[in-house]
Each structure stands twice: as structure tokens, then as C-alpha cells.
Amino acid sequence: MMSIHHILAHLAPATLAQAAAPAAAPAGNPMPEGTIPPDFWMPVGASTIAGSVDQMLAVINWICYFFFALVVVLMAYFAWKYRVRSNSHRFRMDGPVHNTPLELTWTIIPLLLCVVIFFMGFRGYLDFSQPPKNSYDIDVTAVKWAWTFKYPNGAQSDDLYVPAGRPVRLVMRSSDVLHSLFIPAFRVKRDVVPGRYTHLWFQSDAITGADHGYHLFCTEYCGTGHSNMNRRVYVLGETEFNEWLEQQARWIDEIDDEELYFKAGPKIYARCSQCHSIDGSMGTGPSWKGLWEKVSGGAGSDQKFADGKSYRDLIGPGKEYATPEDYIRDSIYNPGRHLVSGYGNVMPTFKGQLSDRATDAVIGMLKRLDEFDSKGQWTKAAAPAAK
Amino acid sequence: MTTIGIRDPHTLAPAAEDNYITHTKGFLSWIVTLDHKRIGVMYMVAVLLSFLLGGIFALLLRTELLTPGRTFVDADTYNQFFTLHGAIMVFLVIIPSIPAALGNFVLPIMLGAKDVAFPRLNLFSFYLWLLGAGCTLLSLAMGGFDTGWTFYTPYSTTTTTGGVIPVIVGVFILGFSSIFTGMNFIVTIHALRPKGMTWFRMPLFLWALYSTAIIQVLATPVLAITLGLLVVERVLNVGIFNPSMGGDPVLYQHFFWFYSHPAVYIMIVPAMGIVSELIAVHAHRHIFGYRFIAFSSIAIAMFSFLVWGHHMFTSGQSALMNTIFSAISFSVAIPSAVKVFNWLATLYKGSISLNTPMLYALSFLVLFTIGGLTGLHLATLSTDVHLHDTYFVVAHFHYVMMGSALIAMIGGLHHWWPKMTGRMYNEKLGMIACTIVFIGFNLTFFTQFMLGSHGMPRRYYDYQPEFQIYHVISTIGSYIMAFGFLMTAGYLIQSLISGAKAPANPWGGRSLEWQCASPPPHDNFKEQPRVGDCYDFSIVRWDESQKGYVVDRSLDPELDEGAPQTAKA
CATH class of the missing domain: 1.10.760.10 (Cytochrome c-like domain)
Incomplete structure (x- = not known):
């Protein structure tokens, strides 16, 4: 349990961004180069799409802040200004009952804003819905309650190792129930559905090395061990990745x-x-x-x-x-x-x-x-x- | 007993005469009653007991989440906690709370009618509710269930917990209870409106109940079919959803959300109706933009059938479908925004009593604004992919389901409490408890937005240690909120025992339910009253002899029995 002092420190706005930071950095490691530092809302960003997702989120956030402030300030002001003592004997009757131009205004402005947000989100989504042709394929099998990652040379691993600087496509299937693969730092998520293949792709340029990886979670409820289906994603440089791949393919054969x-x-x-x-x-x-x-x-x-x-x-x-x-x-x-x-x-x-x-x-x-x-x-x- | 049509409001004073509570006596007279008021009260008691049960599960699961790993139960027990919490709160509490409990009590009185159109069907639907709730409790005795309230296949058809079939049967039965209530309300509103009450003179709560009833009748059968197929698959091994038998699990998600997304509006639309009443009555001010609010309820009801796919943006459905569902999902934001602005405009130049029901209405405005605005993050494709199935979603729907729907329900309970029980509750305690609940709620759920956006998935027993600080704050918030609700229960029970007698119209309301005694007589009104504009507060005045307000019908030529009749039939 945290001390009260600790909690208060978290609540102070000035320290909030810093407080959020460790929640996102890969396993206590200083952030790899090429990442977007974590902020009040988002964890560390380490994929090529993270920037645009965060930007989209920031746009929506500012729209929300504005309208929230507008509603709360008006509400508090009206509630204070027009309050009456209980059991008032007279009610004021000078308030307008309707005003069509005004009502149309607050119908149309949200409508336009929604159209804009939709198109921005749609464009961002198109950017990461189709994997590039030259992507590096890794097969993923999800079972209760583990992941298996299989690489083109036959190597297998429980954690995900990916090469930096090139698009990686995960070809995913499930042996039992629904699962979902989520890598917060990459801002990607896709359900793993029994009976069909699903795909997910990303590219990360932020090398972590083989010691401190990003989180990888299962986000579709799958029973007892659901919350233990969390592994790490390691982003390796090209030569390091190839060495790892070679070693991983052979390790079990090299044992007497x-x-x-x-x-x-x-x-x-x-x-x-x-x-x-x-x-x-x-x-x-x-x-x-x-x-x-x-x-x-x-x-x-x-x-x-x-x-x-x-x-x-x-x-x-x-x-x-x-x-x-x-x-x-x-x-x-x-x-x-x-x-x-x-x-x-x-x-x-x-x-x-x-x-x-x-x-x-x-x-x-x-x-x-x-x-x-x-x-x-x-x-x-x-x-x-x-x- | 005097009739409502008589001019002199003094004669309306309740003088210890016959009311619906004292009309007949004995246990049997309650369980075979056809009186909508008694059925509404029985629903209310049942729903509040379920709320207590669901709330206990919420506190248990929040307590377990105080620390990563095991705090006091194992993973399987935790999975049952969140499943039961969700299933009880959705199917036993929120869906019936406003329409079946408050709606049953208020709707016929607002119409000046003696009862709903089909009183026997009404009682039958209550017994179906009891049967469904019984099945849910039975499943607890048979090993419980750990499927999540969504019953996603193939997990739900393969899990070894023994209570899956009973709870599915229970939800199936509860669905019919909901359908019958909806049918009853549609017919009642069509057939039993009194002279002078045109569609656009109905209180907005009735518009909301009408919209809700349409969704209940059209969407709930799909849930029944889906659950039926689930039972067929689990019991008879017919492959419908499970791919190992040739089925498709994504099909289940389509079926399920085709009901369950509209169900979200079954929960929130009547809450919006209550808030329209609370704000207009306690601001003593004609509701601003009546038609926009009424039409926005209908618009939400219609859009609700077209947006279910936004629950499945990451499910593997095609990018084209995701795009279409994203676009339509935004359309729900417009009528919601219209309502919020119209409520704000109703406060403008009102005569606002800052009492407990008003405080709940203002809490609703704040919480619904947060809940609604965060819907934008989730309707937007690129950001939803990151936020989907995280605590961000949990926080979002709790702001809408609990912070809005349940808060409005509790606000409505306070609003109509004097009418239902004939007693006043302690106003000061009411306002303190509302504030405590509001603070506790935001501590509990605002932190969950941050948990989610930082990547904490939902339905997790164990979590990364860096998330703990948020979980601790959230759990403390839930304890504060629980304290607020216990306090509410305390002073409400106290008011039943020793509360001051309520006048017919304690708040200065204008609609018909404030023009009959508190509690209302068995027949509500001796003859169908004529109605004018139910938001015209100019004829409402304080009457010192009753310690309450009266609607002075002599001031409204439309209602004046002696004056030429101008009301439209």
C-alpha cells in the first residue's frame, strides 16, 4: 500500500505527468530512443503510428475540455444566480421557452465537430488497418493462458521479439476461446478469434534490447489466467535480432x-x-x-x-x-x-x-x-x- | 374524497383518508394487487435489494484490486465477482429500475389514468422478474458463472462453472418481463392520454418512457433468441458460435450487441426523462425546447439500433464495417448534446430550489457530460483501438450507466418519494449524501480513465505494480460512495418511520402527479382530469395552510371548468 504522502504527491497536478511516466516506461528502463515520452493520459509511444494516435487523442481531449468547462461553468453559474429560498411564493416567468435558431446552433456545431473527428479518426485508422507488402510475418497462437510466437525460420518464443525499423505483421489464431493481443506502447490491439486468422501490424523503431521490453496484454476475457497472459515485446536491432533468431531456432537441438x-x-x-x-x-x-x-x-x-x-x-x-x-x-x-x-x-x-x-x-x-x-x-x- | 376537477385547491389536502397503501390490507392484498402503484413499489424494493447485492460484489472486487496479485480471493472467485456484479447491475437493477419501478408508479398518474392499460400483464411481468432473479440466484448455488455479463462464446459454452445455464435462463425470463412492461407502456400512452394531453403536452418523462418501451419491445427478443441459441449450443452441442463445431464466435457478438447496445439506451433514455422533470420542476421553469428534447429521445431510440458494431472494432470485422459503425456512432452524440444544452437553458432564468433532487440532476449533468464526451474517444476508430477493452471503457460506461442512469434514478426516487410514501425525508442529509456519492463516484471512476489510457486491460485479477496507485484511489472512492448510499438508505428508512407528512405538492410541480394526494388514492383520480401545459408554472403557488404548493386551476382558463373549453381533444 502506498502512503498518504505518496497518494497526495500523485494528486498534485504538477507531478501528475511524472507520476504517470513510470507506469509506461518499459520495466523501469530509461526510455529507448525514438519513443514518445508518456504524459498525463498516454503511456510511452514506440511505434510509427503512436504519434498520430496520440495527436488524435489530444484533439478529442481538447474538444472535451472545452465542452466540459462550458457545461459546468454555465450550470454552476445558473444554479447559483437563479437559486431561490425554498418555498418561494413567486416564480419568475421571464425565461424563454424555446429559441429555434439557438437550438439549431447547438445541434449543428456538435454535428460538424463529430464529422471532423470521424474523418480524422478514419484516416488514422486507414493508415494502420492495412499492413505494408514487405512486412515481416510472425505467427501467433493464443491458448489459455499463453502466447506462442513462431518465426519464419521455425524458431518459437513465449515473449515477442521483433526487428526494429521494419513493418511486422502478426498472423494470429486461437486454439480455444477469444483472446486479444494488445501492445499499449504500439497503440495496437486485435482480437484473436478461434476458427479464423486475424492480422495486426506495426513498426517500431525504438530499440529496447533483450532486457527490458514493452508490455503485451491479453484484453479479451479468457478465464482464470486471463490477467497472467501478459508478456513482453522486445525490439531488437537488425543484427541482434538475426542472432537471437538463429539461437532461438536451435536451442533445444543443441542440448544433449x-x-x-x-x-x-x-x-x-x-x-x-x-x-x-x-x-x-x-x-x-x-x-x-x-x-x-x-x-x-x-x-x-x-x-x-x-x-x-x-x-x-x-x-x-x-x-x-x-x-x-x-x-x-x-x-x-x-x-x-x-x-x-x-x-x-x-x-x-x-x-x-x-x-x-x-x-x-x-x-x-x-x-x-x-x-x-x-x-x-x-x-x-x-x-x-x-x- | 374530493375530485381533482374542483377549483378550490384547499379541498385537495390529504386528511388521513383512503390511499393506495391503506386501501386494502394484508400480505395477500399486495402480492395479487393489480394497482400499478403497488407493483411499482414492489419493483422498487426488489430493484434496491438487487442494487445492494450488486454493490456488495462491486466492493468485493474493488477490495481484491487493492493490491496486484492475491489480496483476499483467488482468480476464479474474482472472475465470478465481476461477472455477478455486471449481470446483476445490468439485468436486475438498471434495466428495470426506471421504467418498471418509477415508471410504473408515475406513468399512469402523469396521464391522469387509473392504471396502466393491462394491469394483469403488469403484475405478470413483475412475477417474471422475480422468477428471472430467482434463476440468477439459483445459478449462484449451482457453482456461479464466470463468463462476464456478456456471455461471449466459446468461453461461455465451454467454461466449467455450473451456473451458466440457470443464469442464461434467468436473463431470458427477465427479457420477457422487460418486453411486457414496454408493451404495456406503449399501449397506455397511446390509449389512456386524457383530454387535452396531446403528444406534445405529455411530460417529457413519458416521451422518454415511450422511446424506451419501443426499444424494449423491438430489441429484447433478439437477446432471447441469442441466449436460446447459446443454450442449444451448450446443452445439445449444436455448433452455432463455437468454431470447433463449425460455428462463428463473431456472430454471437453481433447478435449480443444488437440487443445490448440498444439496452444501453433502455437504461439511459428514461434517466434523461427523469432529469427533464427534475430540472423543470425544481427550477420552476418551463422546460426549454420541449420539442427538441422529445424528438431527441426518439432519435436516440432509432440510432440505438444502428451502432452495435462499435463494440467490435477490434473483433476482426471488416475495416469497411468498422468505418460505417464509427460514423453512425457519432450520430448518437448529437441528440445527447442537444438535451444537455436544453437542460442548461432551462436553468437560465429559473427559480431554482437547490434541494436533493436538484442536486442529483446537477450531478447527472456533470457526470453525463463526462460520460458522453468520452464516448467520442471510443467512437473514433484510431483511438478506440488503443482504448478498447481497457479500463477507459469501464470508466466510460460507468459514467453513463451509473453516474447518469442510476444517479437519475436515485434523484427520481427522492423526487417522487413524498408521492410514493407520503413522507418527507431529511433534506439536509439528502444533500450531504448526494455530495458524498458524487465525490466517491468521481474518485472511483475518473482514475479508471487514466488506468485505461495507460493500458490497463479490463477484467484483470492481477496487474502491473505501476497501476496500483490508481487502483488504490479507485477503491477508496468506492468505499466513500458506498458510505453515501448507506446514508441514503438510512435517512429514507428513517423518513418512513418518523418523516414529516408530505403535502400533495412539496416541490411546486405542475404535472398531474402533483395534483393528487400524497400518497395517491387507490384510483389516483376520481374522474379523468383535464390538462394544460404541464410545464406552465405560472399557476403554481405556495399555500401556507397545506405547507405545500398548489396548482391553482382557476388561473388557467384552459383548466377552468366554467370557462369555454379551448383544449384540444
Whole structure:
């Protein structure tokens, strides 16, 4: 909680602009070059359209200030000037009852202003509704409750990395419900709709580097983890971006097979952790604790699914899944096939989003779950003496 | 009991005789009553209780937002809080508050009629409301629902919370309650206007209720169909909106907003009608530009059907549709601006009593101006893309829905309180409470404009720490506002117990409801009274013996029974 002093400081008009500033700067970083500094109303602006949006907003704001002041001043003046003591015995009768020219005036002036505002907003909108032809495409998949960004060379990331100085087009789809991608610093937003592709484009020239990014939010309500679908947008210079892209495409292949489960596993689990705990605590999905014992014929393997079958009925040579690994993989790719009792058909498919090696890493992690803490961090490295 | 047609106003003094409250006695006489006044009072009690419930959810969710992350509940509970707050406030409180509660009570009396055209339908619609409200409460017992009040698919058809079906059924039923009230009002205004009351002599509140009724009757069936399809999809797995079954989620949004945007005007247009009455009566001044105000209500009702697409600027609908909807959306600004300027002009050279109802009317003017002007930011395409689905939108519609519609409703409640209950409330406490509510409201919601424009999305359980200062101020504001409302409840209840007896016309009103006793007798008027100009205050004068005003009908040749009749039939 803030102190009263702090709140008062925020309320003083002179300090308001400064107070608003940290709300917008990318994660406490000094503002990158080429950005529009934040002000009383708007956060930092870091895209090529931010300037025109802010200008439009300022125009509307000044129209609003003017009319608000006009209405309030007239209202206060009349209410004071023409007030009477209660139970007045006489009412004045000299007020006009109507005045058509005057009324037409205050019909037509707002009308003209609205036409002007509409056209200005329309022109600004046209500027950013069509992506330029030479844009750099990034595929976006939204699921409850994570984003996947896929780059032309096959690289994937959870945060958005974009090259500076060239138009970027996001080709977006959703695996489950409605989401919406919003980057306040770029002044762009578009719903991500299941069953269709939607597009969004922007260009940012303000390089942030890979340490402090701009906010990226989900703005269409999507359930429990809606407010945790916030990631960062990093704007990188050309060479830096290309290096990152190369490294990102290869990282999982460069890990040795034996090290895969603890080097790649936690990174992938970060996404699963939205719903699945490791320590047995309740979540949107069943906890991973004890899962491997259940699927491999150990403790709890007679536990029944919602459809009445048990793990033992499903998994084993000649059954629906020949090996426990097959079952795990299919649960990731076709999550609704066998629902664990007490849980809804909520999980979206991760087919096409997790590579074979990534899936292997998850399975490896499940097999040795006792080596990880409740947050999914590998504890063995930190405490080698434990074993 | 004397009739209203008699010249001597002294005989109108209520002398502990028969009124609608004492006409018949017992619980049964209330629940099977066909009297529009009793039905209006029952609606009012029900709506105010719902307002309390919705308000408790608002305070819970504001408290949760005091800190980022968990303050005292988890994300799922928070999601239920805001969903319930929205659904209760929209469907149970604001939509029925003015037409069904105040409108039911006042409309027939303003017309000099004994009742609405279909009293049984009126009672039926109240029972439908109770049934719908019951379904909503039932859904709470069945696990609640976390879909947001908009029930967007496919989330609403896939969420695992158990109360989705009951609440959808509830809203479906509430819709019919609203349709029946609307039909009743349309017929009543067409058929039961008294001699001399031409369309352009109706009090402006009636114009507003008439416009509202048209929207209720035309738009609400679309909601019913949409919710029906939602149930079909969720229960029978028929793919209508869910793309995994071949449906289209954007179609749902079109259907939903085709009702729900007009529904915004179901909420605000009657509020504008109340404000026209409050300002004219408490400024004791002929309303300025009657026809412009009346026509602007009709214009808003018509435009309301053409602008639903502005809720979907970022939904993926085509740029052309966005452009068209943006252009039409601005058209709503014009009649709204006309009304504000006409109200201001009505204050000019008035004889203004600065009392509680007037204070609420002035609060409405300020808050509606802010709510209306910020609509410009959201109708403009380029700025809406940034502001869409952020707290800016939340602040905007609270300024219109709460700061305008509910504030006008509470102003109207104070205005007609002496008429409904026969008691006066404590004027000083009323003005203090109104001021507290006004301050609390602006603290709560003005900060949310800033939250939104800085990029804070709506319906967020957790948020970035830099937004906290705004959330803290907003929450403190909501507590202040709650205190103001509790104070209001306190002195209103106190007035029922020990309030001074109300005269027939405590404010100096001119329309017909101020010319029958407080509270009105069962039949309102023994015979249909003739009416003149309901905003001509020159024949209203103070009568010391009644401690109230009287409409001295002898001063108006049109109303003088002995004079040649000049009124148009």
C-alpha cells in the first residue's frame, strides 16, 4: 500500500505527468530512443503510428475540455444566480421557452465537430488497418493462458521479439476461446478469434534490447489466467535480432539428450504451470505429482477417468496406448480424449506447438519429477550433495 | 374524497383518508394487487435489494484490486465477482429500475389514468422478474458463472462453472418481463392520454418512457433468441458460435450487441426523462425546447439500433464495417448534446430550489457530460483501438450507466418519494449524501480513465505494480460512495418511520402527479382530469395552510371548468 504522502504527491497536478511516466516506461528502463515520452493520459509511444494516435487523442481531449468547462461553468453559474429560498411564493416567468435558431446552433456545431473527428479518426485508422507488402510475418497462437510466437525460420518464443525499423505483421489464431493481443506502447490491439486468422501490424523503431521490453496484454476475457497472459515485446536491432533468431531456432537441438529433461523441461513447464502444479496443489488441470506412477502401472493406476476407464485399462502392450510415453504425448496433442474425473475439457491442443524434442523433455521431466521444486526449477544442480 | 376537477385547491389536502397503501390490507392484498402503484413499489424494493447485492460484489472486487496479485480471493472467485456484479447491475437493477419501478408508479398518474392499460400483464411481468432473479440466484448455488455479463462464446459454452445455464435462463425470463412492461407502456400512452394531453403536452418523462418501451419491445427478443441459441449450443452441442463445431464466435457478438447496445439506451433514455422533470420542476421553469428534447429521445431510440458494431472494432470485422459503425456512432452524440444544452437553458432564468433532487440532476449533468464526451474517444476508430477493452471503457460506461442512469434514478426516487410514501425525508442529509456519492463516484471512476489510457486491460485479477496507485484511489472512492448510499438508505428508512407528512405538492410541480394526494388514492383520480401545459408554472403557488404548493386551476382558463373549453381533444 502506498502512503498518504505518496497518494497526495500523485494528486498534485504538477507531478501528475511524472507520476504517470513510470507506469509506461518499459520495466523501469530509461526510455529507448525514438519513443514518445508518456504524459498525463498516454503511456510511452514506440511505434510509427503512436504519434498520430496520440495527436488524435489530444484533439478529442481538447474538444472535451472545452465542452466540459462550458457545461459546468454555465450550470454552476445558473444554479447559483437563479437559486431561490425554498418555498418561494413567486416564480419568475421571464425565461424563454424555446429559441429555434439557438437550438439549431447547438445541434449543428456538435454535428460538424463529430464529422471532423470521424474523418480524422478514419484516416488514422486507414493508415494502420492495412499492413505494408514487405512486412515481416510472425505467427501467433493464443491458448489459455499463453502466447506462442513462431518465426519464419521455425524458431518459437513465449515473449515477442521483433526487428526494429521494419513493418511486422502478426498472423494470429486461437486454439480455444477469444483472446486479444494488445501492445499499449504500439497503440495496437486485435482480437484473436478461434476458427479464423486475424492480422495486426506495426513498426517500431525504438530499440529496447533483450532486457527490458514493452508490455503485451491479453484484453479479451479468457478465464482464470486471463490477467497472467501478459508478456513482453522486445525490439531488437537488425543484427541482434538475426542472432537471437538463429539461437532461438536451435536451442533445444543443441542440448544433449541426457540433459534435455532438466535443461529444456523447466522452460517448457513454465507454460504448463498455468494449470498443472508439480507439488499436488489444485489447479485448472490435474497436478503432475504422481502422474508417472499412475501411467506406468504404479500407485493410482486403477484411478478411473471420466469415461469409466482406468489408467491400467488404457495403457500397456496391445491396449489403446502401448507405452506410458504414448499416453502422455496424446494427452498433450488430444487433451479431450480421456478426461481425468473432476476436470473439464479445457486444455487446448498443443499439436504443432511442441516439437518432438520438447515433448520428450516434458516426458523426461515427468519421470524424474522429484528432482524439481514446486516452481519447476531443477534442484539437483543447486544441491548435488542431496543424493 | 374530493375530485381533482374542483377549483378550490384547499379541498385537495390529504386528511388521513383512503390511499393506495391503506386501501386494502394484508400480505395477500399486495402480492395479487393489480394497482400499478403497488407493483411499482414492489419493483422498487426488489430493484434496491438487487442494487445492494450488486454493490456488495462491486466492493468485493474493488477490495481484491487493492493490491496486484492475491489480496483476499483467488482468480476464479474474482472472475465470478465481476461477472455477478455486471449481470446483476445490468439485468436486475438498471434495466428495470426506471421504467418498471418509477415508471410504473408515475406513468399512469402523469396521464391522469387509473392504471396502466393491462394491469394483469403488469403484475405478470413483475412475477417474471422475480422468477428471472430467482434463476440468477439459483445459478449462484449451482457453482456461479464466470463468463462476464456478456456471455461471449466459446468461453461461455465451454467454461466449467455450473451456473451458466440457470443464469442464461434467468436473463431470458427477465427479457420477457422487460418486453411486457414496454408493451404495456406503449399501449397506455397511446390509449389512456386524457383530454387535452396531446403528444406534445405529455411530460417529457413519458416521451422518454415511450422511446424506451419501443426499444424494449423491438430489441429484447433478439437477446432471447441469442441466449436460446447459446443454450442449444451448450446443452445439445449444436455448433452455432463455437468454431470447433463449425460455428462463428463473431456472430454471437453481433447478435449480443444488437440487443445490448440498444439496452444501453433502455437504461439511459428514461434517466434523461427523469432529469427533464427534475430540472423543470425544481427550477420552476418551463422546460426549454420541449420539442427538441422529445424528438431527441426518439432519435436516440432509432440510432440505438444502428451502432452495435462499435463494440467490435477490434473483433476482426471488416475495416469497411468498422468505418460505417464509427460514423453512425457519432450520430448518437448529437441528440445527447442537444438535451444537455436544453437542460442548461432551462436553468437560465429559473427559480431554482437547490434541494436533493436538484442536486442529483446537477450531478447527472456533470457526470453525463463526462460520460458522453468520452464516448467520442471510443467512437473514433484510431483511438478506440488503443482504448478498447481497457479500463477507459469501464470508466466510460460507468459514467453513463451509473453516474447518469442510476444517479437519475436515485434523484427520481427522492423526487417522487413524498408521492410514493407520503413522507418527507431529511433534506439536509439528502444533500450531504448526494455530495458524498458524487465525490466517491468521481474518485472511483475518473482514475479508471487514466488506468485505461495507460493500458490497463479490463477484467484483470492481477496487474502491473505501476497501476496500483490508481487502483488504490479507485477503491477508496468506492468505499466513500458506498458510505453515501448507506446514508441514503438510512435517512429514507428513517423518513418512513418518523418523516414529516408530505403535502400533495412539496416541490411546486405542475404535472398531474402533483395534483393528487400524497400518497395517491387507490384510483389516483376520481374522474379523468383535464390538462394544460404541464410545464406552465405560472399557476403554481405556495399555500401556507397545506405547507405545500398548489396548482391553482382557476388561473388557467384552459383548466377552468366554467370557462369555454379551448383544449384540444
